[in-house]
Amino acid sequence: xxxxxxxxxxxxxxxxxxxxxxxxxxxxxxxxxxxxxxxxxxxxxxxxxxxxxxxxxxxxxxxxxxxxxxxxxxxxxxxxxxxxxxxxxxxxxxxxxxxxxxxxxxxxxxxxxxxxxxxxxxxxxxxxxxxxxxxxxxxxxxxxxxxxxxxxxxxxxxxxxxxxxxxxxxxxxxxxxxxxxxxxxxxxxxxxxxxxxxxxxxxxxxxxxxxxxxxxxxxxxxxxxxxxxxxxxxxxxxxxxxxxxxxxxxxxxxxxxxxxxxxxxxxxxxxxxxxxxxxxxxxxxxxxxxxxxxxxxxxxxxxxxxxxxxxxxxxxxxxxxxxxxxxxxxxxxxxxxxxxxxxxxxxxxxxxxxxxxxxxxxxxxxxxxxxxxxx
Ligand code: NAD
Numbered sequence: 107x108x109x110x111x112x113x114x115x116x117x118x119x120x121x122x123x124x125x126x127x128x129x130x131x132x133x134x135x136x137x138x139x140x141x142x143x144x145x146x147x148x149x150x151x152x153x154x155x156x157x158x159x160x161x162x163x164x165x166x167x168x169x170x171x172x173x174x175x176x177x178x179x180x181x182x183x184x185x186x187x188x189x190x191x192x193x194x195x196x197x198x199x200x201x202x203x204x205x206x207x208x209x210x211x212x213x214x215x216x217x218x219x220x221x222x223x224x225x226x227x228x229x230x231x232x233x234x235x236x237x238x239x240x241x242x243x244x245x246x247x248x249x250x251x252x253x254x255x256x257x258x259x260x261x262x263x264x265x266x267x268x269x270x271x272x273x274x275x276x277x278x279x280x281x282x283x284x285x286x287x288x289x290x291x292x293x294x295x296x297x298x299x300x301x302x303x304x305x306x307x308x309x310x311x312x313x314x315x316x317x318x319x320x321x322x323x324x325x326x327x328x329x330x331x332x333x334x335x336x337x338x339x340x341x342x343x344x345x346x347x348x349x350x351x352x353x354x355x356x357x358x359x360x361x362x363x364x365x366x367x368x369x370x371x372x373x374x375x376x377x378x379x380x381x382x383x384x385x386x387x388x389x390x391x392x393x394x395x396x397x398x399x400x401x402x403x404x405x406x407x408x409x410x411x412x413x414x415x416x417x418x419x420x421x422x423x424x425x426x427x428x429x430x431x432x433x434x435x436x437x438x439x440x441x442x443x444x445x446x447x448x449x450x451x452x453x454x455x456x457x458x459x460x461x462x463x464x465x466x467x468x469x470x471x472x473x474x475x476x477x478x479x480x481x
Contacts, residue, residue: 107452111123113143120431122176174196178197180204194455202478215470257269271295318349395420
């Protein structure tokens with residue numbers, strides 16, 4: 107049983123393994139082969155992998171005879187030539203946006219498993235790459251906002267006078283939003299937050315922040331399958347827009363994280379609302395990749411609008427490559443270990459398992475996942 111760890115393409119700083127997970131795979135009875143300089147962006151030297159028991163080599167050498175291939179982002183199928191049919195390719199494969207690549211994995215006989223389609227069930231929590239990376243992104247969004255903000259976050263009483271605390275508003279209180287609230291609180295800001303899921307109200311309060319919620323409107327629940335948000339009624343959206351308008355004008359920093367699975371990100375802030383903010387305000391839009399929560403967001407860029415700065419944040423976890431790799435690598439290990447057959451010393455993936463059904467994209471030369479074949 108051989109596990110290959112790929113060097114990621116340019117721009118991807120993270121690595122799909124760390125020395126700790128290499129050791130754990132070896133303890134399960136596997137051999138681990140890591141591509142040259144795979145850990146470079148995450149501050150892990152080849153020699154660290156060797157010390158953990160892995161071999162290190164070129165792509166062809168690492169792929170040759172591998173039963174499992176680990177990656178953070180989906181590799182170009184052309185670069186996988188020489189891998190053996192039936193090998194598992196496990197990583198963040200971005201299936202919706204990379205349909206052609208997924209079909210090419212199928213044609214190459216690989217069994218592609220998309221970690222971002224992990225179901226939101228208790229058993230899969232430790233394998234959930236979206237959660238582990240969003241948590242870091244929520245933290246980094248606040249750090250970026252603080253960096254771009256020309257004032258301080260905490261209240262400071264000095265001999266030269268008082269510095270007022272920054273007012274931070276977090277919109278969307280999932281994994282990233284909760285970490286953003288916690289980080290802004292630690293920096294001493296006055297924090298408020300909103301979500302469509304009423305269950306988040308208590309979570310906001312327990313972090314010492316103020317909940318800003320639409321009351322007395324039909325369809326307020328907002329919680330759909332698997333704990334995700336649903337799209338809201340027109341009546342709700344109107345009430346939310348009015349509430350937010352009044353609140354946003356008094357904020358210095360807004361962090362938006364609202365996503366609806368399979369849909370473009372909901373529009374939460376209009377251009378007029380940006381204009382109502384104090385000059386020097388900063389908005390970090392973590393939904394930039396999904397179309398943005400803010401009118402005027404440009405994914406991957408920081409734009410000036412009406413005296414405010416709108417940061418279209420994409421893939422912030424990459425800027426925390428060492429921690430992001432460690433969490434991602436443990437998610438991969440937890441997944442493979444959960445399905446490990448200790449007699450055969452390899453993972454066995456039952457066709458009827460809820461996790462396998464959700465994340466398996468290709469098998470036996472075909473693209474098999476319903477979310478792709480039904481599209
Ligand atoms: P997400 O990234 O899909 O969305 C971020 C947040 O935006 C969510 O809280 C959502 O309710 C909110 N949102 C959507 N539309 C909005 C709107 N119009 N206005 C304001 N907010 C809006 O969510 P997430 O971070 O992945 O987490 C969603 C829930 O799933 C959380 O309760 C989380 O704890 C849970 N979860 C469970 C598991 C598991 O059990 N394995 C794993 C991950 C997350």
